Every structure is written in structure tokens, then in C-alpha cells.
Amino acid sequence: MSAIANPEDAPPPAGLPLAGVAISERRKLLVFAVMALGMFMALLDIQIVAASLPEVVAGLSAGTSEGSWVQTAYLIAEIVMIPLSGFLSRALSTRWLFTASAAAFTVSSIACGLAWNLEAMVLFRAIQGFVGGAMIPTAFASGFLLFQGPKQALIPAILGITGTLAPTLGPTLGGWITQALSWHWLFFLNVVPGVLICVVIPLYGRIDAPDPSVLKGFDPWGIPLLALFLGTLQYLLEEGPRWDWLADPANRFAALVSTVAGTLFFWRSFSHPRPVVDLRIFSRARFAIACLFQFVLGVGLFTSIYLVPQFLAQVRGYRSLEIGEAVFVTGLFQLIATPLAAAASRRFDPRHMIAFGFLLFAASMHLTARLSSDWGRAELFWPQGLRGFAMMFCIVPATNMALGGLPPALIKTASGLSNLMRSLGGAVGIALANTALNDRFQLHYARLGELLNDRNHRVSEALARLGQIAAGLDADPGTQQRLGLAALHRLLSREALTLSFADCFLLLSGLCLAVLLVLPLSRPIPPAATAPADAH
Numbered sequence: 001m002s003a004i005a006n007p008e009d010a011p012p013p014a015g016l017p018l019a020g021v022a023i024s025e026r027r028k029l030l031v032f033a034v035m036a037l038g039m040f041m042a043l044l045d046i047q048i049v050a051a052s053l054p055e056v057v058a059g060l061s062a063g064t065s066e067g068s069w070v071q072t073a074y075l076i077a078e079i080v081m082i083p084l085s086g087f088l089s090r091a092l093s094t095r096w097l098f099t100a101s102a103a104a105f106t107v108s109s110i111a112c113g114l115a116w117n118l119e120a121m122v123l124f125r126a127i128q129g130f131v132g133g134a135m136i137p138t139a140f141a142s143g144f145l146l147f148q149g150p151k152q153a154l155i156p157a158i159l160g161i162t163g164t165l166a167p168t169l170g171p172t173l174g175g176w177i178t179q180a181l182s183w184h185w186l187f188f189l190n191v192v193p194g195v196l197i198c199v200v201i202p203l204y205g206r207i208d209a210p211d212p213s214v215l216k217g218f219d220p221w222g223i224p225l226l227a228l229f230l231g232t233l234q235y236l237l238e239e240g241p242r243w244d245w246l247a248d249p250a251n252r253f254a255a256l257v258s259t260v261a262g263t264l265f266f267w268r269s270f271s272h273p274r275p276v277v278d279l280r281i282f283s284r285a286r287f288a289i290a291c292l293f294q295f296v297l298g299v300g301l302f303t304s305i306y307l308v309p310q311f312l313a314q315v316r317g318y319r320s321l322e323i324g325e326a327v328f329v330t331g332l333f334q335l336i337a338t339p340l341a342a343a344a345s346r347r348f349d350p351r352h353m354i355a356f357g358f359l360l361f362a363a364s365m366h367l368t369a370r371l372s373s374d375w376g377r378a379e380l381f382w383p384q385g386l387r388g389f390a391m392m393f394c395i396v397p398a399t400n401m402a403l404g405g406l407p408p409a410l411i412k413t414a415s416g417l418s419n420l421m422r423s424l425g426g427a428v429g430i431a432l433a434n435t436a437l438n439d440r441f442q443l444h445y446a447r448l449g450e451l452l453n454d455r456n457h458r459v460s461e462a463l464a465r466l467g468q469i470a471a472g473l474d475a476d477p478g479t480q481q482r483l484g485l486a487a488l489h490r491l492l493s494r495e496a497l498t499l500s501f502a503d504c505f506l507l508l509s510g511l512c513l514a515v516l517l518v519l520p521l522s523r524p525i526p527p528a529a530t531a532p533a534d535a536h
Contacts, residue, residue, distance in 0.1 A: 027204045028146045028147065030200065030204055031146065031205045032139075032142065032147075034197050034200045035138065035142055035201070036139055036158060037196070037197065038105075038193070039135050039139040039159065039163065040163075040166055041105065041190055041193055041194070042133065042135050043136065043162075043163055044169070045074070045132065045187075045190065046071070046074060046075070046078075046170070047167045047170025047174065048173055049071065052175060052178040052183050052186060054067075055178050057070070060115065060117055062117075068238075070118075070121055071125075072238045072239070073122045073123075073129065074125045074129035075129060075427070076126070076231045076234045077125075077126040077128075078423075079231075079234050079420065079427070080227045081132075082134075082419050082423060083416045083417055083420045084277070085134045086137065086141070086412035086417075087214065087218070089134075089138055090412060091212065093208050093209055093210040093211075094142055094205065094207045094412075096210065098135060098201050099198055099201045100131070101131040101132070102135065102194050102197035102201070103198050104127065105128055106198070108124050108125075108127040108131065109187040109190035112124045113184040113185070113186075113188045114184075137412075137418075137420075140155070140415045140419060141403075141414075142207055143156075143159060144404070145208070145408060146207065153342050153400070153527075156396045156400055156403075157396050159399075160341075160391070160392055160396055164330075164331075164334060164388075164395070165331050168305065168328070169324070171320050172320060172323070172324020173324075174186060175320030217274050218276060219268050222269065222272070223276055225264050226261075226276065226277060228257055228258070228261035229258055232257045232258040233424075234427060236254045237427045239254075240435070241435045277413065277416070281414055285521070286405075286523070287402055289401070289518060289519075289521060289522045290402035292421075292518060293358075293394075293401070294419075294421040294422040295425040296515040297394050297398055297425065298424065298425025298426040298427075298428075299426065300365070300511065301391060301426065302427075303433050303508060304365065304368075304387060304505070305330075307433060307501060308380065308384065311498075311501045312327075312376070314497060315501070316373075316375075326384075329384050329385050330388035331388060332388065333384075333385040333387075333389040334392055336389065337388065337390075337392035337393065340392075341392040341396040342396065345397060346527050347527050348527055349526070350400050350525050351397070351401075351519055351522055351524070353393055353396065354393075354398060354401070354516075355516055357390050357393030357395075358513070358515065358516055359512075359513075360386060360393060361387065361394055361512045362510075362513045364383050364384075365509035366505075366506065367382070367383040367386065368383040368384075368387075368502075369503075369505040371502055373498040401525060403415060404525075436504050440499065444497075444499040448492050448495060448496055
């Protein structure tokens with residue numbers, strides 16, 4: 001038997017990372033960078049299409065209400081795959097799961113760009129979201145498997161900024177591509193990075209070996225129950241605010257299916273000896289608390305990223321490019337905070353960093369809650385900058401707290417579940433924000449309307465001025481009154497909507513403060529640089 005000449009060519013042990021396998025630092029960095037690129041593609045594809053959804057829907061000759069399924073199909077499929085990624089990665093290996101996901105993502109992206117009707121687009125988007133969902137947690141898990149010690153502290157910082165820059169840059173990039181080229185290029189944009197991933201990962205991404213034994217005796221009901229549970233839950237969160245939640249029959253049915261499937265899934269996961277997703281990892285208090293922070297982080301992160309552009313579009317009338325210029329400061333401050341957060345994670349207990357980060361995030365939301373209808377790019381600069389800076393001091397310690405110090409055999413499952421909690425937090429936060437906007441708008445509109453009566457001399461003066469303007473247009477008295485009332489209605493709606501956005505930001509601030517109450521329940525955690533390797 002001949003000896004293996006190059007230790008890098010030695011097959012890694014099934015299911016475990018790098019034990020006895022020498023992989024050069026350059027190859028590790030290359031593999032990690034390419035995986036981060038795949039994760040960026042999967043996250044960017046959500047926002048980049050959302051920004052140009054009207055153009056996509058018009059190009060497919062579909063209605064606006066039907067066109068929402070272009071996004072909903074992607075999100076439902078993605079959230080189902082995220083927790084399954086750990087199971088599939090153990091069975092197929094990280095190398096081949098990531099390669100297959102990137103290849104399918106590239107092909108489905110081309111198919112989306114060539115879609116001939118709405119039905120085809122929804123099908124291809126579902127495939128795209130499903131395989132894209134595998135790349136997100138796999139990138140996190142691979143970073144923690146490839147690097148240990150001080151270098152491991154950089155992983156959540158790099159992937160954190162990758163994950164948050166995608167939704168920040170997505171609307172601007174999507175609007176520019178649609179205007180300069182066409183909506184088809186929103187999908188063709190994925191081809192070059194997809195091909196790069198499909199070349200690099202098979203050659204150098206030998207992090208672990210496949211373990212076919214994972215497929216022997218696994219719970220066959222786990223996958224369909226998980227798909228029904230998360231798929232219908234995501235549908236309910238997407239469609240609930242639009243159709244008044246359980247007042248709609250389809251939403252009631254989705255809630256029933258999600259409840260039943262979720263109950264059966266949890267029962268199977270805790271009782272079956274080889275579940276598809278092993279939820280018993282939540283018995284680790286540190287991981288469970290970290291997932292709670294990941295959930296709240298998802299609520300704050302994705303909801304704030306959603307609300308600010310909505311405010312600028314609905315209240316100020318900004319276009320996509322102007323919105324992109326206004327929110328770009330968030331990404332700039334994230335870049336500034338990334339090396340600082342990575343360095344701090346090597347020296348400080350993650351619990352202290354989480355407290356610092358969530359306090360900053362709460363402060364940024366409180367500052368944003370002071371907004372008025374004339375706020376624009378200048379007024380939002382510092383609140384958004386503080387939010388971008390705080391994000392990294394939330395993401396880095398929460399990820400280290402969830403994945404750091406775990407045995408290698410649990411990292412893939414933990415990565416899938418922690419990413420799922422953050423994604424679910426975003427879905428729940430946006431759904432509740434939309435509901436709160438509707439409810440608070442009606443409340444503020446009614447309260448402001450009570451002030452607009454004949455006894456209010458300012459209202460009389462405003463109507464008189466508007467009447468004078470209408471008179472200059474040679475309008476009759478009836479038209480003058482209608483024009484004046486219409487102008488007041490627009491003013492009233494604008495101010496009520498502004499107050500509703502302010503309420504949402506204030507609620508986010510309170511949530512970030514409230515979650516810190518559970519922090520004392522966690523035991524002291526060593527910094528990333530000194531954390532035990534736990535059999536790495």
C-alpha cells in the first residue's frame with residue numbers, strides 16, 4: 001500500500017472537520033470567502049428582487065396581488081431548508097451540499113430570468129429559495145469548523161456584515177439594474193459567482209467527508225412535517241397583515257396546518273432516536289439563550305431595514321436610488337464596527353458585548369422614533385449610523401455564544417437552528433410591524449381628525465388659504481372646498497403615518513431592552529480567543 005504523498009489529498013473523516021487533515025491557511029481563506037459569496041447571493045436575491053417586483057410582475061403580465069408570490073415562494077422554501085441544512089451537510093458533506101446548492105441556485109436563477117409566465121417564475125423562485133437556504137447556515141458552520149482560536153472570532157464579524165449588507169444594498173442595486181438593463185438581469189447577475197463557487201468548492205472545499213449512515217434509520221416524517229410547519233407559518237406571516245390575519249379563510253387554514261404540523265414535528269424531534277433536526281440541543285442553556293437573542297436580533301435587524309425605506313418612500317416620496325443613498329450610511333458604519341467587534345470578541349465575555357450592542361441598538365431605535373414628516377437623509381444619518389455600528393456588536397457575540405465551544409458534531413445543527421431563529425425573527429417582526437402600522441395609523445388619524453373642526457382657528461385659516469389658491473385657479477366654491485379638504489386629508493394621512501412609524505421604532509427599542517433581562521441567566525462565557533476548542 002503506497003503512502004499518500006500530499007496530506008491535503010488525504011480523505012477527511014466522515015462527518016467531522018479536519019481531524020488529522022492538513023489544509024493550508026490560504027485554502028481555508030479561499031473556501032470561506034467563496035462560501036461567504038454564496039451566502040451573500042442567497043440573501044441579496046431577496047431584496048434585489050423586492051425592489052423591482054412591480055417591473056418583474058409587469059413583465060410577466062401578472063397582477064400585483066398575484067406577483068407577491070414571486071417573493072413569498074422564495075421565502076417559504078428558504079426557511080424550510082435552513083434547519084435541514086445540517087442533516088443534509090452531514091449526509092452529503094459540506095463540500096458537495098454547497099456545490100449542489102450553488103449549481104442549482106445558478107440554474108434556477110437563469111430559469112427565473114427566462115421565465116415566460118408567473119407560474120414558471122414562482123416555481124423557479126421556490127427552487128432558488130430552497131437551495132439558497134442551504135448556503136446560509138453552511139457558511140456559518142464551515143467558518144467555525146475551519147478556524148479556531150483568535151481567527152474564529154472573525155467569522156461572525158465577516159458573515160455578519162455580509163448578511164446585513166445584502167438587504168441594505170439590495171434595493172439600490174435592484175433599482176439600478178432594472179433601470180439600466182432590465183429585470184431579467186436581476187437573476188442573470190448570479191451566474192458568474194455561481195460558476196465560481198461550483199469550480200472552487202469541489203477543488204478545495206474538503207472540510208469533511210460524507211456520512212451516508214446519517215440516512216439510515218432517520219425519521220422519515222420529520223422532513224414533510226418540518227416543511228408543512230415552517231412553510232405555512234411563513235405564508236401566514238407574509239399574508240396575515242395583508243388580509244387581516246385569521247379573518248381570512250386561507251390564513252385560518254394555514255394557522256391550523258402550521259399548529260398541527262408543528263406539534264407533530266416537535267413530538268417526533270424529541271422522541272425519535274434519529275430526528276432530522278435534533279431539537280435536544282436546546283437543552284444547552286447557553287445555546288437556547290443565544291437563539292433567543294438571535295430571534296430578537298432578527299426582529300430588530302430586518303424590521304428596521306424594512307421600516308426606514310418604507311418611511312422614505314411613503315412619507316417623503318423617495319425613489320429607490322434616493323432611498324439607497326439615504327440608507328447607505330448603515331453599511332458604512334457596519335464596516336467601521338466590524339474590526340472593532342471582532343477585536344472585542346477576543347477580549348470580552350460575549351454577554352457583555354451583547355449588553356453593549358443591544359443597548360446601542362435600542363438607543364438608535366429611540367432616536368429614530370423621534371422622526372417627523374420632514375426627516376430625510378440628513379436627519380436619519382446619525383440614528384442609522386448608530387444602528388449600523390450596533391448591529392455588529394449584536395451579531396458577533398450572539399453567533400459566538402450560539403456556536404462557539406460546541407463539539408464539531410453539533411455545529412451544523414446549531415448553525416441551522418440559530419440562523420432559523422434569526423430568519424423567523426425577521427419574518428415575525430416585519431409581519432407585526434405591518435400590522436402595527438395599519439392599526440396605529442387608524443388610531444392616529446382618528447385622534448388628529450378630532451382636532452380638525454370649526455372651533456380650531458388654525459384649520460379655518462388653512463382652509464381659507466387653500467380656498468384662495470383654488471380661487472386663483474378659477475374654481476367654483478364647491479371645488480374650492482373639495483380641494484381644501486383633500487389637501488387636509490393628505491396632510492392628516494402623512495402625519496398619522498409618520499406617528500405610526502415612530503411607534504414601531506419605539507416598540508423595537510423596548511424589545512431590545514427587554515430581552516437583556518434574560519442575560520443574567522447565562523453563565524460567564526470566555527472570550528473567543530480563549531474559549532476551549534472542544535475537540536476541534
